[in-house]
Amino acid sequence: MTMDSMTDTDLPPMAGKPRDLGPPIVVIQNVQKAFGSNHVLRDVSLTVRTGEVVVIAGRSGSGKSTLLRCIDHLETIDGGSITACGNLMGYRRDTGGKLIPLGDGKVARQRREMGMVFQSFNLFPHLSVLKNITLSPVKIMGESPAKAEAHARELLARVGLPDKADAYPAQLSGGQQQRVAIARALAMRPKVMLFDEPTSALDPEMISEVLDVMTDLSRQGMTMIVVTHEMGFARAAADRVLLMHGGEIVEEAPPEEFFTNPKSEHTRLFLSKIL
Amino acid sequence: MEFSWEHFFRFLFGEYMLTGVWTTLWLACVAMLLGCTLGVVVAFMKMSRYWAPRQFANLFIWVWRGTPLLVQMVIIYTVLPLFGLKLGVISSAILALSLHEAAYFAEIVRSGILSVNKGQTDASLALGMTWPQRMRYVILPQATRIIIPPLGNQFTLMIKTTSIASVISMEELFRRTQQLAQFEFRVLEAYLGAACWYLLMTTVWGEIQKRLEAHYDRPFGPLSDDDGKKPERPVTGDAAAQV
Numbered sequence A: 001m002t003m004d005s006m007t008d009t010d011l012p013p014m015a016g017k018p019r020d021l022g023p024p025i026v027v028i029q030n031v032q033k034a035f036g037s038n039h040v041l042r043d044v045s046l047t048v049r050t051g052e053v054v055v056i057a058g059r060s061g062s063g064k065s066t067l068l069r070c071i072d073h074l075e076t077i078d079g080g081s082i083t084a085c086g087n088l089m090g091y092r093r094d095t096g097g098k099l100i101p102l103g104d105g106k107v108a109r110q111r112r113e114m115g116m117v118f119q120s121f122n123l124f125p126h127l128s129v130l131k132n133i134t135l136s137p138v139k140i141m142g143e144s145p146a147k148a149e150a151h152a153r154e155l156l157a158r159v160g161l162p163d164k165a166d167a168y169p170a171q172l173s174g175g176q177q178q179r180v181a182i183a184r185a186l187a188m189r190p191k192v193m194l195f196d197e198p199t200s201a202l203d204p205e206m207i208s209e210v211l212d213v214m215t216d217l218s219r220q221g222m223t224m225i226v227v228t229h230e231m232g233f234a235r236a237a238a239d240r241v242l243l244m245h246g247g248e249i250v251e252e253a254p255p256e257e258f259f260t261n262p263k264s265e266h267t268r269l270f271l272s273k274i275l
Numbered sequence B: 001m002e003f004s005w006e007h008f009f010r011f012l013f014g015e016y017m018l019t020g021v022w023t024t025l026w027l028a029c030v031a032m033l034l035g036c037t038l039g040v041v042v043a044f045m046k047m048s049r050y051w052a053p054r055q056f057a058n059l060f061i062w063v064w065r066g067t068p069l070l071v072q073m074v075i076i077y078t079v080l081p082l083f084g085l086k087l088g089v090i091s092s093a094i095l096a097l098s099l100h101e102a103a104y105f106a107e108i109v110r111s112g113i114l115s116v117n118k119g120q121t122d123a124s125l126a127l128g129m130t131w132p133q134r135m136r137y138v139i140l141p142q143a144t145r146i147i148i149p150p151l152g153n154q155f156t157l158m159i160k161t162t163s164i165a166s167v168i169s170m171e172e173l174f175r176r177t178q179q180l181a182q183f184e185f186r187v188l189e190a191y192l193g194a195a196c197w198y199l200l201m202t203t204v205w206g207e208i209q210k211r212l213e214a215h216y217d218r219p220f221g222p223l224s225d226d227d228g229k230k231p232e233r234p235v236t237g238d239a240a241a242q243v
Ligand SMILES: Nc1ncnc2c1ncn2[C@@H]1O[C@H](COP(=O)(O)OP(=O)(O)OP(=O)(O)O)[C@@H](O)[C@H]1O
Pocket: A035, A038, A040, A058, A059, A060, A061, A062, A063, A064, A065, A066, A067
């Protein structure tokens, strides 16, 4: 289910020819996160540069989703800091350098710079595909409906669903729903896209249609942080692959090196199970 | 004494009882409207992240659900004046009924909102929506379909519960029936007439409710495609949980 799904995509692997990357856009510094006594992120640091595609793998419970949710401040953090698109996510510093939580409206504004795609799609079931995509641009960003609709149709064409604008989410397959979810996130013109296991809830035959869209996106220079077990995607699109284990990043390498010459014991074990 | 059809029909369509029916009807509507509005406010107070509104809501719900409406009504009408707050019969009845309704409706609204999938909040947060925007565009439209059926039941209850206002001498259907029965010594005829009117009101409302529910209970989006067939695509993931 991992490599097979990419076989019909004849994209050459990108490893070995590093792309031109821009300045750092997401900077995670010594982040700590605990749920009660469960210490989920232990001193995680990571810098992602503009245009970079970072794939995060790791077994269940290793803290991948939590890290991604912290970047979008869907979870608060207990220590360290996260800067994304120039914003200190969820906080401001007082004169002494102490972190003060921001209010709901301020955090909402910070989130508008990033897009997030979830394992369970989370489309709005009461709205048509078109309305799902234009809701935020029109109601939140104040774009004109006509302009937002034109952009939405453009995005739908880009994710391969030009004729589904008037459908409702319940009428779409999982793969189609996830592609709409990607279009919905892109409608906000995000600088960074976060993906949390976007294909894990999909039937095998629908996985590649979503991965193809994501690969396209990466070719177009989108900065992406992708939690996935689709190692075929990692090979084809990632600049860096990370392995999380027990709330720490235990491996961090270009795909070529990650797959052929991992340094960590955990990576070898992980690869032996998944490949 | 034999049952008198003549009395029965005279009561049933007499102006005296009809006026009572009308009073019952508008009393139920006004109390419901006010009660639901207040109930929404209490529901949001109960879900507040601040301590004070949460505790106020808890206290409100505790008191108004834990005491009989009969007692509440009498207290509002007879005890409040001792503290300088003199309300007329109609105001007292409306106040008691709507506060009572608010306590129940608050819990209905709250559970409706909490039943909306957590992923919907995640998605709307990630799209940069503030709390009012999330509520207005995403959460409440989905909570409505869960709230509608119990809301309908509450109104049926309300139509019947208005009869309690008779204890503070509000001239609604029940009190007028009592009076008819006493004036003419025709107890069975009078109360049977009242029962018919209550049954008619609740039945008509029941029909309206059924239609409302059918409207809100269909899966989101058009039920069928143009050709009249159900969508052939499988319902997956989040949508499956919603439909
Ligand atoms: N909201 C929460 N409340 C309490 N504990 C949580 C919460 N979210 C996650 N956890 C716990 O944090 C740990 C890491 O969870 P996380 O979802 O980040 O893992 P993951 O790497 O994404 O795993 P998976 O591959 O299963 O998605 C787990 O032990 C999980 O039980």
